[in-house]
Amino acid sequence: MSAFNRIRWPWxxxxxxxxxxxxxxxxxxxTRAGLTVATVLLGYAMSVTHALVTRGPRAGAALVGTATVGGFAVEAIGVATGFPFGTYDYSGELGPxxxxxxxxxPLAWTWMAWPAWVAATHLTKRPAVRIALAGLGLAAWDLFLDPQMVAEGYWRWHSPTPALPGVPGIPVGNYLGWLGFALLLMAALAYAGGRAVEIPTEGDAPIITLWFWTYASSVLAHAVFLGLPASAAWGAVVMGAAVLPLAAHLIRPHLIGRRRRIRAQP
Known part of the structure; x- marks a missing residue:
């Protein structure tokens, strides 16, 4: 089966x-709450499907086991105890x-854990660095997610201080909790997935496109459409540290090839 046929469903x-x-x-x-749920379901289906068709059943099972099951476990612990994200609760607008x-x-954890992981595999072959980059990328996404969802009233913190400048309602400790769990999740994914999740594939284009789209569209939406300029700025800088190096890495071979062609011209 060709690479295109394998990845047509993720596309x-x-x-x-x-x-x-x-x-x-x-x-x-x-309607907006319904779209939020639909978006998460679509993102989950895309990430799990991509893991299965490009890397096989072990990778798909590892992703679900670590991000979906692990994501639910850490959220249940967080709601019950306040650790590691602070004391918070969910409204009833996001379904059962x-x-x-x-x-x-937990489907949202899975949706963005996979592109963060795949992006890191394209940037480095060093396991520890890959886990760190993937964890940073996933945690940085929360700089967009939490301000947007809190503004919609989908969840709230009981003690939302200290907060980042310009981003009220979310304690700084929440972002640190995200980073800690994201690193743990990526380490577990690397262990459970083994060799199957370590190597980039030629079918990674749709999930990398999702990664770039999530970053660019989040900056634009927060800055222009959602009235959240501070979270747009924080997310642009911190998530950009994970996303922009991949863009440079992918563009560089094309630039080198172009220079060589220019030099080879008589």
């Missing part, structure tokens, strides 16, 4: 996901709950 899911996210700032109320955690929340 199709990405197109629908992008359309749903474009519609998000144009809606409100229950189990142990006070909306069932789509």
């Amino acid at each position: 199709a899911l990405l197109v629908v996901l992008v359309l749903a996210q474009i519609c998000y700032p144009l809606t409100g109320g229950g 709950k189990l142990l006070d955690v909306p069932l789509i929340i």
Whole structure:
């Protein structure tokens, strides 16, 4: 089976996901909450499908086992104890709950854990550095996610201080909790997935496109459409530290090839 045939479903899911996210700032109320749930479901389906078709059953199982199951476990612990994200609770707008955690929340962990991981595999072959880069990328995404969801009233912190300048409602400790768990998640994914998740593949284009789209669209949406300029700035800088090196890494061979062709001209 060709690489294109293997990844046509991730591409199709990405197109629908992008359309749903474009519609998000144009809606409100229950429609916006429904789009939020739909977007998470589409992102989850895309990431798990991509892991399966490009790296096989072990990679897919490792992703679900670490990010979905692990994501639910840490959220259930967090809601019950306040560790590691601070004391918070969820509203009832994101669908059914189990142990006070909306069932789509661990799917969101999985949705973005996979592109963060794949991006890191393209940047380095060193296991420890790969885990660190992937963990940073996933945790940095929360600089967009939490301000947006808190502004919508989907969840709230009981003691949201100290907060980042310009981003009220979310304690700094939450971001540190995200980073700690993201690093643990990536280490577990590397162990459970083994060789299957270590090597980049020629079919990674859709998941890398998702990674770039998430970054660029989040900066634009927060800065222009959602009225959250401070989170746009924080996310642009911190998530950019994980995303922009990959862009440079992928563009560099094309620039080198172009220079060589120019030099070879008579």
